[in-house]
Amino acid sequence: MSERALEKLAVLADAAKYDVSCSSSGSDRKNKNKGLGNTGAGICHTYTEDGRCVSLLKILLTNYCIYDCAYCVSRRSNDIKRAAFTVQEVVDLTINFYRRNYIEGLFLSSGIFKDPDYTMERLVRIAKKLRNEHNFNGYIHLKTIPGASQELIYEAGLYADRLSINLEIPTTSGLKLLAPEKDHKQMARPMDYIKNTIIQTKEEKKIIRSTPKFVPAGQSTQMIIGAAKESDWQIIHAAQHFYKAYHLKRVYYSGYVPISNDTRLPALGTAVPMVRENRLYQTDWLLRFYKFEASEILNPTNPLLDLDIDPKLSWALRNMHQFPVDINQASYEMILRVPGIGVTSAQKIIAARKFSKLRIVHLEKIGISLNKAKYFITCQGYQQQFVHMQADKIKHYILSQSASKYIKCNPQQIQLF
Amino acid sequence: MQPSANTIVLAMQHRVLEYDGSWYGLLTLVFEVYEHKYQVSAIVNRLKEEIQSDFFAQNAMVTTNWQKAERVAKGLKAKVGAGSLEELYEAYLSEVKGVEMLILKAIQYYFSMQVAGNKNYAHPQIIEIKKIVKSVSRERHRMKAFVRFQRLSDDIYFAIVEPDFNVLPLIVKHFKERYADQRWIIYDVKRDYGISYDLCEVNEVVFGAENTGIDQKNIVTGWHEEEAFYGKLWNLYFKSVNIKERKNTKLHVQHVPKRYWKYLNEKL
Numbered sequence: 001m002s003e004r005a006l007e008k009l010a011v012l013a014d015a016a017k018y019d020v021s022c023s024s025s026g027s028d029r030k031n032k033n034k035g036l037g038n039t040g041a042g043i044c045h046t047y048t049e050d051g052r053c054v055s056l057l058k059i060l061l062t063n064y065c066i067y068d069c070a071y072c073v074s075r076r077s078n079d080i081k082r083a084a085f086t087v088q089e090v091v092d093l094t095i096n097f098y099r100r101n102y103i104e105g106l107f108l109s110s111g112i113f114k115d116p117d118y119t120m121e122r123l124v125r126i127a128k129k130l131r132n133e134h135n136f137n138g139y140i141h142l143k144t145i146p147g148a149s150q151e152l153i154y155e156a157g158l159y160a161d162r163l164s165i166n167l168e169i170p171t172t173s174g175l176k177l178l179a180p181e182k183d184h185k186q187m188a189r190p191m192d193y194i195k196n197t198i199i200q201t202k203e204e205k206k207i208i209r210s211t212p213k214f215v216p217a218g219q220s221t222q223m224i225i226g227a228a229k230e231s232d233w234q235i236i237h238a239a240q241h242f243y244k245a246y247h248l249k250r251v252y253y254s255g256y257v258p259i260s261n262d263t264r265l266p267a268l269g270t271a272v273p274m275v276r277e278n279r280l281y282q283t284d285w286l287l288r289f290y291k292f293e294a295s296e297i298l299n300p301t302n303p304l305l306d307l308d309i310d311p312k313l314s315w316a317l318r319n320m321h322q323f324p325v326d327i328n329q330a331s332y333e334m335i336l337r338v339p340g341i342g343v344t345s346a347q348k349i350i351a352a353r354k355f356s357k358l359r360i361v362h363l364e365k366i367g368i369s370l371n372k373a374k375y376f377i378t379c380q381g382y383q384q385q386f387v388h389m390q391a392d393k394i395k396h397y398i399l400s401q402s403a404s405k406y407i408k409c410n411p412q413q414i415q416l417f
Numbered sequence: 418m419q420p421s422a423n424t425i426v427l428a429m430q431h432r433v434l435e436y437d438g439s440w441y442g443l444l445t446l447v448f449e450v451y452e453h454k455y456q457v458s459a460i461v462n463r464l465k466e467e468i469q470s471d472f473f474a475q476n477a478m479v480t481t482n483w484q485k486a487e488r489v490a491k492g493l494k495a496k497v498g499a500g501s502l503e504e505l506y507e508a509y510l511s512e513v514k515g516v517e518m519l520i521l522k523a524i525q526y527y528f529s530m531q532v533a534g535n536k537n538y539a540h541p542q543i544i545e546i547k548k549i550v551k552s553v554s555r556e557r558h559r560m561k562a563f564v565r566f567q568r569l570s571d572d573i574y575f576a577i578v579e580p581d582f583n584v585l586p587l588i589v590k591h592f593k594e595r596y597a598d599q600r601w602i603i604y605d606v607k608r609d610y611g612i613s614y615d616l617c618e619v620n621e622v623v624f625g626a627e628n629t630g631i632d633q634k635n636i637v638t639g640w641h642e643e644e645a646f647y648g649k650l651w652n653l654y655f656k657s658v659n660i661k662e663r664k665n666t667k668l669h670v671q672h673v674p675k676r677y678w679k680y681l682n683e684k685l
């Protein structure tokens with residue numbers, strides 16, 4: 001590889017960074033025949049200076065594009081430096097980064113040059129080369145190019161661990177305004193095809209064990225937050241729909257970073273909506289791990305998330321009649337709904353209460369966040385004195401006790417509640 | 418003053434037990450505690466600590482015995498499962514002061530219980546063990562993430578680490594399975610030993626006195642001709658993926674604590 005590759009990498013990594021997906025988990029590809037790599041560990045090998053996980057070599061094959069989506073740096077009307085990797089360059093970069101333990105694998109996306117099939121064919125060729133010529137078993141995430149043929153998507157699925165198509169703008173009107181050349185149907189069609197092929201492959205695998213893997217880590221998508229004027233309800237509603245209808249593994253939310261002085265978009269210099277993005281991730285977690293329905297958290301008459309408190313606390317304060325929850329009696333589902341108790345703590349509570357009736361000291365040791373939970377629970381030796389209190393008073397107390405935590409924004413926090 | 422009959426009995430039962438610092442040594446020690454019904458007042462790692470003596474206790478040296486250790490391991494597996502035994506092993510690797518005593522107490526608690534005591538998240542010793550295991554686990558995870566191999570001219574991929582705990586034994590499997598087709602060495606300069614894979618198996622290596630002073634400088638002299646270029650590419654990649662509008666140094670440092678930077682080439 002030549003020095004020229006340095007320049008290309010600078011351009012094509014920079015252009016790919018707005019896709020926030022970095023996950024390398026959900027697949028368990030084993031190292032076959034003493035080859036290179038495996039997947040399943042989902043390791044972040046480093047973190048960017050803005051605190052995001054770096055797990056994959058995330059690059060575009062090229063940033064030339066025939067489309068002109070307003071929110072995208074690679075749009076054809078944007079006057080920027082353009083570059084394109086060769087197939088071999090991407091392969092060499094991936095293998096050499098992987099061997100040095102820099103990455104878990106490759107996340108390859110691309111601007112659309114010439115036409116969708118021409119672009120998709122090259123993405124597939126890279127994945128195929130990595131798998132077949134280099135016996136590479138690390139993680140591969142490919143972008144599905146909208147409009148690519150089903151044959152190519154099928155082939156991509158044979159080599160990739162994950163495929164994704166970004167919705168970017170969740171509302172039809174927003175998409176029409178900002179990316180008039182695109183439509184949601186064009187994105188839903190391949191998602192549907194991939195979902196069905198995944199199901200079919202699983203069925204076949206039950207009968208014929210040697211059936212080749214097909215997108216073992218499933219599909220994901222991304223929505224940009226704050227580019228069009230969509231509400232949180234519209235975003236979460238779309239997310240829930242896509243989780244259910246297409247069995248998506250993840251929906252990512254990416255706060256819009258102003259990159260253009262197009263009047264259809266927030267002006268340059270507008271702050272990235274990071275707190276909002278964080279609240280959306282928390283809501284997403286409530287859907288996926290806490291058994292909430294989108295409509296319990298948001299609805300058309302109540303379309304925006306509280307920015308000053310997390311959505312679970314916000315839900316609890318609107319539903320005080322469901323509390324207090326008795327830690328020693330309540331179901332797992334109800335314990336999960338207590339603000340300040342996460343999935344691990346809830347599981348520990350269920351396990352530990354078989355030994356003795358739990359008291360506040362036990363809960364402290366289990367590691368729940370009592371400054372929130374104390375308003376919503378009873379347990380051995382602890383009576384609920386706050387239950388008659390007004391919800392907004394409780395909110396005020398909680399906020400005043402943990403002011404710093406809520407004012408400062410921590411968009412990637414792992415402990416979400 | 419003559420000691421009373423009572424104190425003599427006490428002195429006979431209380432022991433300071435010494436072992437050789439190995440995991441099997443510690444398990445043997447547990448076996449002996451049960452066999453002789455010792456009351457243990459302290460456990461001493463002969464490899465590390467000066468021998469202590471306690472006025473009221475007698476010292477006894479435990480001789481590591483593979484069979485006795487295996488019996489304890491088997492008993493524990495049956496009682497609380499392989500996972501909990503692994504937890505105790507990881508706690509041992511933490512090398513935290515006093516961890517041996519804690520492990521002994523946890524084992525005594527496990528054996529004293531009818532039900533699986535390892536699930537009692539409210540028990541003080543179990544909490545303590547889980548806490549240590551959590552930090553060891555975090556360190557193991559960090560090593561999987563922060564090992565940076567440098568390709569040497571003889572095609573060995575070499576990495577230096579300085580982990581807080583002795584976690585190399587815990588990452589052997591991961592690296593062996595992942596990098597099955599390249600030779601590699603991961604060297605812990607703090608404990609002065611490494612693990613080395615020769616395309617077949619993983620062995621411990623110690624660079625003898627004549628090789629002391631393994632550091633970044635003398636590794637660079639042995640670099641493969643492409644190493645500098647890929648290091649540069651990685652460094653550039655790291656800089657290019659940053660979104661300056663989202664800068665959050667506090668979060669960054671929380672994820673990648675500064676003490677690890679010295680071996681991360683993207684941070685150079």
Ligand code: SF4
Pocket residue numbers: 065066067068069072073074075076110111112
């Ligand atoms: S098609 Fe993709 S790369 Fe091209 S302008 Fe739209 S978002 Fe950007």
